[in-house]
Amino acid sequence: MTLLADSPHSDFDLAVIGAGLAGTGLAASLRQAGFDGTILLLEAGRGPGGRAASRRRRDDLLWRLDHGAPCFSFSQPPKGRLAELWNPLLEKGIVQPDRGIVVGLNETGCLVDPPDHPLLQGPRFRGVPTMASVPEALLQAAGSKTHGVFGERISGLSRENGWWCFSGQHRARSLVVTGNLLAHPRSLAMLGWRDVPLRSAVPLNVDPFLDAALEQIAEMRASVRWNLMLEFPRCADHLPRQIWLTSEAQETFGIERIVLHRQQDQKLGLVVHGLDDGSPITPDSQPGLLVSQELRQRKALTELLLPWPELAQALPLARSLGVMRWGASQPLDYPLPTSLQWCGPSAVGFCGDWIAGPGFGMAEGALQSAVDLAAQLTE
Ligand SMILES: Cc1cc2nc3c(=O)[nH]c(=O)nc-3n(C[C@H](O)[C@H](O)[C@H](O)COP(=O)(O)OP(=O)(O)OC[C@H]3O[C@@H](n4cnc5c(N)ncnc54)[C@H](O)[C@@H]3O)c2cc1C
The missing domain is CATH 3.50.50.60 (FAD/NAD(P)-binding domain)
Known part of the structure; x- marks a missing residue:
């Protein structure tokens, strides 16, 4: 500086x-x-x-994982001063329209339409190469x-x-x-x-x-997310970018969505957006909450990944990169x-x-x- x-x-x-x-x-x-x-x-x-x-790793210099927001969501195309800020980023290719596939998953593990959520209603963009x-x-x-x-x-x-x-x-x-x-x-x-x-x-x-x-x-009120990050071995193409759980499924599994991030070497980063259960978060309670969230979310994945057999089979081999707590001032x-x-x-x-x-x-x-x-x- x-x-x-x-x-x-x-x-x-x-x-x-x-x-x-x-x-x-x-x-x-x-x-x-x-x-x-x-x-x-x-x-x-x-x-x-x-x-x-985007999360980086000391042991893998190519690794970049969008472990928070997976895309930039807008309710409508940027206008006025917002467009003046955004459009140069589009022109330089630093953001691109997000064409990643979004699917929905219900409480019985069936693929359905994605839920009607404000983050999915308008134009979406993705940072290039990362958020x-x-x-x-x-x-x-x-x-x-x-x-x-x-x-x-x-x-x-x-x-x-x-x-x-x-x-x-x-x-x-x-x-x-x-x-x-x-x-x-x-x-x-x-x-x-x-x-x-x-x-x-x-x-x-x-x-x-x-x-x-x-x-x-x-x-x-603040909303909290517990995002479990996993590294999967090489996986096939044609996977969705976001798997959104329906509201019933969110209640059943305590998970909002699963985000997949293909890496340059074809490995796959997977981020589970885990919901908070309201347990008080203090400097003393946080380490235990991180562990219980990881165990809970990994268990839920055994059911949630069944529609993607390759991912479900690879889950036991997936390496944990830890849980990130997002303490959002999300209103x-x-x-x-x-x-x-x-x-x-x-x-x-x-x-x-x-x-x-x-x-x-x-x-x-x-x-x-x-x-x-x-x-x-x-x-
Ligand atoms: C899990 C998750 C998924 C999301 N998905 C989407 C999505 O799909 N689409 C979408 O559009 N948005 C999504 N969002 C929301 C989006 O990420 C936020 O709206 C946006 O990034 C907020 O930007 P911000 O600058 O307002 O806040 P932040 O990104 O929170 O920035 C605030 C910064 O201030 C710093 N800070 C705070 N206090 C201090 C301090 N005392 N000292 C020093 N630094 C401090 C923090 O470290 C932080 O970097 C998601 C968010 C999360 C957490």
Whole structure:
């Protein structure tokens, strides 16, 4: 990372916490709108991507597994500023229409039509070569005055003399938070934090917009997925990309869908999107939950893969690559309205797929919130 000189800190015009689609999309969209200031992107993960990241492996350099979102879903073809951000990615071949076959599976293990789910209703795209290629390209489009710091989870925030200050030496005039980890009480139990970082940085009654936003965020429920990743030996072509369970089958098996990702060497990556059973997730309970999810999901696969005999036969040989917990700020009931996306008095804003608009809870919502906020910040 390049540090800016002339200060004991490294000072930025804007800090963005999170380099998923929303964070990288915001940085790229700000540049398209003519924003020339310095941007600091702070991301807990090892690279850009968030829930649209692709898993790599040290022991197999060609391996890339889309272990979160397997595609970018839109409710309608991108329009306006969203199209301005998206279309160059299409033109460069970094995204392509997703032509992967989607099938449905019912509770008796029979193939049926895929369920009527918002993620499957409109146009779908796929990152090339992987989903992570898109946030990577957006980060690149954000230009050389954007600096990324990866592998550091921000747990403490403070606001001092008009500056947002973070652990380490960085500070920024304005802050955008993607994901709502720093604003939602769920982080307290899950991460063992003592208080909600944004609330302790800006006390109650200082910024009425932020007070209203934090109140609404606290009412949101989070949805959790436990994604089991498996490596299968070489498998035949003509396999579907996504196997969606019907709602009855989801209830029976505790699984939403199965995603297949063919590798360059024809091996197959398989990701089971496991549903949460509501057990409390804490730093102490998580290791046990990961183990029980893996056992449960592997058992369910013995039934669910029967329509694909080659996969069912290869299952005992499939190598486990572990379970990934996605603690999503995916909104279920209460998206944050765009009117509360920017809280002027404390110079803090929100971005992500949990902000109101068509496409919330999916890639479209993350990117739409990014272009909307970029417009608000530059107009
Ligand atoms: C299993 C799964 C399947 C999905 N399937 C689909 C699909 O089929 N189609 C579709 O369109 N969408 C799908 N989605 C949703 C899609 O992935 C998201 O809508 C989109 O990726 C959200 O982007 P975002 O930037 O808003 O959030 P995120 O990708 O969650 O990005 C937020 C980033 O902020 C970082 N962060 C948060 N707090 C901190 C902190 N304190 N310090 C540092 N970094 C922090 C996180 O590490 C993360 O990288 C799926 C999601 C999941 C989990």
